[in-house]
Amino acid sequence: MSTDDTVLALRGVVKTFPGVKALNGVDFTLRKGEIHALLGENGAGKSTLIKVMTGVYRRNGGIIALDGTEIHPANTGDAQDLGISTVYQEVNLLPNLTVAQNVFLEREPKRFGIIDWRRMNREARELLLGYDLDIDVTAPLNSYSVAVQQLIAIARGVSMSAKVLILDEPTASLDAEEVASLFNIMRDLRDRGIGIVFVTHFLDQVYAVCDRITILRNGTLVGEYEAATLSQQDLVSHMLGKELEKAVHEKVGQAEAQTRETLFELNQGSSDVLEPLDISVCAGQVVGLAGLLGSGRTELCKLVFGVDELSQGDAKLNNQSIRFSNTRQAVVAGLGLCPEDRKKDGILGPMSIRENMIMALQNKRGWWRYIPMKKQRELAEHYVKVLKIATSDIEKPINQLSGGNQQKVILARWLAAEPKLMLLDEPTRGIDVGAHAEIIQLIRKLCDDGLGLLVASSELEELVEFADKVVVMRDRRKVAELSGSDISQQTIMQAIAGQS
């Protein structure tokens, strides 16, 4: 088909879903010993291409060849047997099984025909230690955070990879250090001759590890490029089909913040897992939460929203003391939480985009005050337009959307409820560069109308771009607060590392 070192070759691959042509004659060539970025906007067809390669979906046309022979995997198991190992977008592991079982499912070590639990646990532990995960592998998977789960999924995929390793947005919930160690592992595999497909929306990561780049747009191939010779600007315009416009905005300085009314305040508040801390958000202010994995960002969001109980200290909203015993009270009081783990806490799979969007608003109004269908449709259509959600129809089940578009629906759900204080935990996870800029613009506009915002993010660049104040967390306590012109990637990084 092509040169000798091609391990996986796709030619003219077509995949249609009812009403959508997700892939339209796509070519893709993966060589041995290369890291190949697969890029494109949300809904461009990246995940679909991967699922076609690995037998999750049956292709409607085209050829897929592994080492020069055509293959027809009927399911993921077949693909694994052929030497293609995949870490799919979102964590796809089994919440009820132990960590070790998740790592070794379908290739459990056996002894005398029975599963050798001791060996399985030992090997899983050793494997995960290579990712700096020193955890109890006999605990069920769902006792760990998404980020840890993601690392476990990667460890599983990497340890199975024989010829081809496919990683669909593996870094979405990892922080810089983990990304760096993942990259080392990837380079090591590349040097051993394995072909790696890497999907991401972080363009700097593309340049950090990738050798070549394939870009898709709307299910068609835009082109294949050498990473070394394609500028970031060209890359973005190939992806979006147009230039990217950057938003600029004036930060609200310390002095100005004092003149604004305080929207939310936490005084020496703590939960079972957090040290006591102070935090305040003014109307129209964006407060960023920075910190490494497990530093307590998510826990802080949960505390503010009333998912976790305040064990001491007090919380005030508009100068009134608040204490929520369930999340509905928080929603009614004007809070919104866009959660980190959209698969577990966010999307309701078989329900439509519209139903998913109006959920929070309906909950806020109470179930007995039904939102008229016309209003629901208007709302849904409005957000599909402003957030540029790639869908033909608002009645489509949400699980048929691409990952990034699902994230946008969840964001719309909380925007539609018109909260006074919005908590966003990794809001732009898995969202493409174009939509990223648009979402930030939209959030800024809402803040100008008086919305207060608390954003937890592991993307420092994003925080620097739009936060008026950054609270840095480490080891479940607040270690620094930066505001106005003090905010830069460097200052945040120093505070995270503890050298301020």
Next chain:
Amino acid sequence: MNKKFLPLYVTSSLFVLLFLVGSVQFENFGTLRVFMNLFTDNAFLIIAAIGMTFVILSGGIDLSVGSTIALSGVIISVLLRDYGWHPIPAFAFVLVLGTLFGAAMGAIIHFYQLQPFIVTLAGMFFARGLSSVVSEESVPITHMFYDNVAMFGFELPGGAWLGSSTIIALVVLGLAIWLANFTRFGGRVYGIGGDAQSAALMGVPIARTTISVYALSSFFAALSGIVFSFYTFSGYSLAAVGVELDAIAAVVIGGTLLTGGYGYVVGTLFGVLIMGVVQTYISFDGTLSSWWTKIVIGLLLFVFIALQRYLVRRGTKA
């Protein structure tokens, strides 16, 4: 203490507690003999409920169990009486038939993406109807082999008896524990119950596993039918009505989550024993109507489902 074993601790302690209460109230209750009788009387239910455990662990349900028990009893008795078969080939025949029946239900569930509830409900009517077609009235079994097997057993201290049906039930239990927790198949069943979509993306063969789970359940139901025929020495198309519901109750009381993915085979054994001990208590008392068994089991079920909800909630919060 490991949190995931909590329901198991609750069930087993409840059994011990009930047994102690009976022993304190009635003399002769707290004996090995009464304990062993729990097994003898409920061996067929233990077997059927263990099959059900796999189905529920995988996130499904099997309503055809009671009918399958009746059907295998009827087929055996007719083969013996009208066709002069020896019981052993007759047993093999119903076991194979049961397995195929279950596999067919599993295949329909998987390939047509239908609700297990509906498919096995249809299976329930089908098997019940078929047993009536084979023979409407009760068919007695008279065969030397039956007498020998029914008499077979070991005398234990205190006049207790370890009979053939108990032995079969214990062997099934051991086999099921091995299958659930020490084979790849077991991991797949738990995995599909936890999240079928993720399991598929991890390379679990969903079709093969689903079909095997229902085949296994019907195999155990057919075996349970064989054991049941040793109690009644007959095959009757209206026997074992509602046994599937007893089996489901035992599984749930045994701590297995109805939504799948969590639970243990041993729990199911305790579930059956708890139901048995309640029944024994009521018969010792003598004044209570036997319907009280149902009422107590209803209450227990309610309590256990509430407990599970609580544990699941706490689990997701932690």
